[in-house]
Amino acid sequence: MTEDPVLVVDKLTKTFGARTAYSDVTFSVGRGEVFGFLGPNGAGKTTTVRSLGTLITPTSGRATVAGIPLEADNAVEIRKRIAIMTEAPGLYGRLSVTENLQYFVGLYHLSDGARRIKDALEAVNLSDRAKDTCNSLSKGLRQRVGLARTLLNDPEILFLDEPTSGLDPVAARGVHDLISGLRDRGVTIFFTTHRLAEAESLCDRVAILNTTLRTIGKPSELREQLFHKSLVVTTAAPLSDPGRVFTGLPGVESWDSEGSDAGRSTPGRSDAAGSDSGGTAPGSYRLAVGDPAVAAPEVVRALVHAGADVLSVGESRHSLEDVYLSLVNEDVEATQR
Numbered sequence: 108m109t110e111d112p113v114l115v116v117d118k119l120t121k122t123f124g125a126r127t128a129y130s131d132v133t134f135s136v137g138r139g140e141v142f143g144f145l146g147p148n149g150a151g152k153t154t155t156v157r158s159l160g161t162l163i164t165p166t167s168g169r170a171t172v173a174g175i176p177l178e179a180d181n182a183v184e185i186r187k188r189i190a191i192m193t194e195a196p197g198l199y200g201r202l203s204v205t206e207n208l209q210y211f212v213g214l215y216h217l218s219d220g221a222r223r224i225k226d227a228l229e230a231v232n233l234s235d236r237a238k239d240t241c242n243s244l245s246k247g248l249r250q251r252v253g254l255a256r257t258l259l260n261d262p263e264i265l266f267l268d269e270p271t272s273g274l275d276p277v278a279a280r281g282v283h284d285l286i287s288g289l290r291d292r293g294v295t296i297f298f299t300t301h302r303l304a305e306a307e308s309l310c311d312r313v314a315i316l317n318t319t320l321r322t323i324g325k326p327s328e329l330r331e332q333l334f335h336k337s338l339v340v341t342t343a344a345p346l347s348d349p350g351r352v353f354t355g356l357p358g359v360e361s362w363d364s365e366g367s368d369a370g371r372s373t374p375g376r377s378d379a380a381g382s383d384s385g386g387t388a389p390g391s392y393r394l395a396v397g398d399p400a401v402a403a404p405e406v407v408r409a410l411v412h413a414g415a416d417v418l419s420v421g422e423s424r425h426s427l428e429d430v431y432l433s434l435v436n437e438d439v440e441a442t443q444r
């Protein structure tokens with residue numbers, strides 16, 4: 108359980124007839140956290156957002172949103188404390204930016220509308236486009252108007268469904284900056300995305316959903332759970348007998364040569380462990396290690412002892428994308444939706 112949770116989800120399930128959108132999903136999100144919800148197409152992300160945002164009713168399970176139990180009778184109270192931006196920002200194209208926001212201020216029965224609109228436009232850096240019709244704005248700017256709309260009611264939790272979908276890198280960066288700014292103001296942000304680098308750089312924690320929740324944690328924790336620590340070693344030429352160099356070294360659990368057969372021990376040459384001076388292509392090896400700081404000096408010493416010209420020894424870094432692909436690729440269902 109997260110400290111000071113603002114969102115608690117307990118065994119939540121949603122089915123549409125025979126089709127299960129998501130099943131038995133349990134997690135919590137802390138106040139002020141940026142929480143990323145990842146998963147392949149059809150994994151149930153949007154349906155989860157719509158359920159937590161009171162737009163559809165879950166089939167079973169429980170949840171508490173902004174401290175209020177997710178029940179039909181509480182929908183209005185919950186909606187006062189949250190905001191949702193679906194993939195399309197849902198604006199009236201022929202109305203100006205301000206007119207759109209005025210419409211939503213009225214719809215939400217918010218007091219002090221002029222101040223709220225001014226603050227929201229300033230927050231998304233759109234004050235100078237307030238009089239323009241939404242039809243005349245680029246997709247990136249319309250997305251920012253959509254974000255301004257979500258800020259009108261000063262939400263505790265902001266649900267953003269693929270907020271950077273279809274945006275160019277500069278416009279996406281603008282949305283990232285906004286998310287960071289909102290986090291600094293204490294807003295809890297729950298967002299779905301297919302951009303793994305974006306989740307990795309913005310999120311305190313991520314969850315990977317594929318109908319059921321596959322994993323949840325800080326990106327760095329997920330990398331460590333799934334992958335051994337490893338060192339990548341390159342030498343000026345392939346080692347003629349890498350097994351003799353690496354096997355049994357303190358801290359080295361196993362090794363493999365990267366790429367081609369370069370470095371595999373050559374029959375009849377058991378005397379030569381050092382680099383094969385006849386070759387010009389570099390040798391590359393991946394070593395599974397317990398602690399890179401312990402293993403790396405041992406590896407360098409062994410390579411030098413074997414007469415190898417060492418080009419580099421570095422810790423290999425796995426990205427959140429590696430974690431995601433390792434979890435989702437093995438799932439046959441995910442590739443059939």
Ligand code: ATP
Nearest residue numbers: 123126127128146147148149150151152153154155
């Ligand atoms: P994407 O990344 O493609 O947006 P998603 O993870 O958001 O996908 P959902 O849109 O939540 O996935 O869909 C989950 C499953 O629920 C899909 O199989 C979808 O067809 C199904 N589903 C969603 N809404 C409905 C509905 N109103 N009626 C029937 N099935 C639905």
